[in-house]
Amino acid sequence: MSAHTSTNVIEARNLTVEFSGLRVFEHINFDVPRGKISVILGGSGCGKSTLLRTLTGLVEPKEGSVRYDGEEFLGSVGEERRHILRKFGILFQSGGLFASMTLAENVALPLLENTRLSEERISEIVAMKLSSVGLGKFQGYIPAEISGGMKKRAGIARAMALDPEILFFDEPSAGLDPISSASLDKLIRELNSALGTTMIVVTHELQSIDDIADYVIMLDKGARGIIAHGTLAEVKAITHDERVYNFFHRVASA
Numbered sequence: 001m002s003a004h005t006s007t008n009v010i011e012a013r014n015l016t017v018e019f020s021g022l023r024v025f026e027h028i029n030f031d032v033p034r035g036k037i038s039v040i041l042g043g044s045g046c047g048k049s050t051l052l053r054t055l056t057g058l059v060e061p062k063e064g065s066v067r068y069d070g071e072e073f074l075g076s077v078g079e080e081r082r083h084i085l086r087k088f089g090i091l092f093q094s095g096g097l098f099a100s101m102t103l104a105e106n107v108a109l110p111l112l113e114n115t116r117l118s119e120e121r122i123s124e125i126v127a128m129k130l131s132s133v134g135l136g137k138f139q140g141y142i143p144a145e146i147s148g149g150m151k152k153r154a155g156i157a158r159a160m161a162l163d164p165e166i167l168f169f170d171e172p173s174a175g176l177d178p179i180s181s182a183s184l185d186k187l188i189r190e191l192n193s194a195l196g197t198t199m200i201v202v203t204h205e206l207q208s209i210d211d212i213a214d215y216v217i218m219l220d221k222g223a224r225g226i227i228a229h230g231t232l233a234e235v236k237a238i239t240h241d242e243r244v245y246n247f248f249h250r251v252a253s254a
């Protein structure tokens, strides 16, 4: 079987990240299955965003390997690195839309920067992406004119502009009311089913995890690493590790 058809799109090995000598996590290993939704979870400060940033090349690990479709990403340069970067779409924790630009202009940006498509073709793609997240009628709005949930949707449309194979979401429902949050989760699920895009979502919302997770990677600050990894059902069935059990049963830790 060639690397590209293997079930895992990402293989992370022996990953260690530290800031000023302080280790966030050390020697962690995990795989990300293709076409599924994997959720990275754990308490505040355990390194969820750092892990996402490491996987997308924004944080340089102290050691380790991250392979995409069998190709090493860490330390890659030039065309090789660009080839891997083109596989990603990212929705950052802050959303990151340009405030002075319309939603259509925001979504068009990656297309203008990374392709030589005609203006007409770009407009078509922008319209298609915005309508796929339910914002077809809001192309001409600027971010200040729409709700928080709509901004997240627009951020997803922009992350999908280049038809990525892998979408990364850092706390997509942070700051949203429960209804907007549930509707965003539903959208993430629908996009995953419709497009088969591999998704890696950071969250600590139990409801979101239940609604979207196929696989779970649970980090723990004290352990400086992964304390549970598997399908949602497998991880939820863990009773021998009280950190995992307490998280899923809402038991407050001391």
Ligand SMILES: Nc1ncnc2c1ncn2[C@@H]1O[C@H](COP(=O)(O)OP(=O)(O)OP(=O)(O)O)[C@@H](O)[C@H]1O
Pocket: 019, 020, 024, 042, 043, 044, 045, 046, 047, 048, 049, 050, 051
């Ligand atoms: N650029 C950085 N420089 C120094 N320390 C950092 C940096 N980024 C993260 N850290 C530290 O690394 C640890 C993990 O942070 P990270 O933001 O990854 O946690 P998190 O799990 O995403 O938390 P939250 O749930 O609050 O978003 C924290 O102690 C944080 O202070």
Ligand SMILES: [Mg+2]
Pocket: 048, 049, 050, 093
């Ligand atoms: Mg974070």
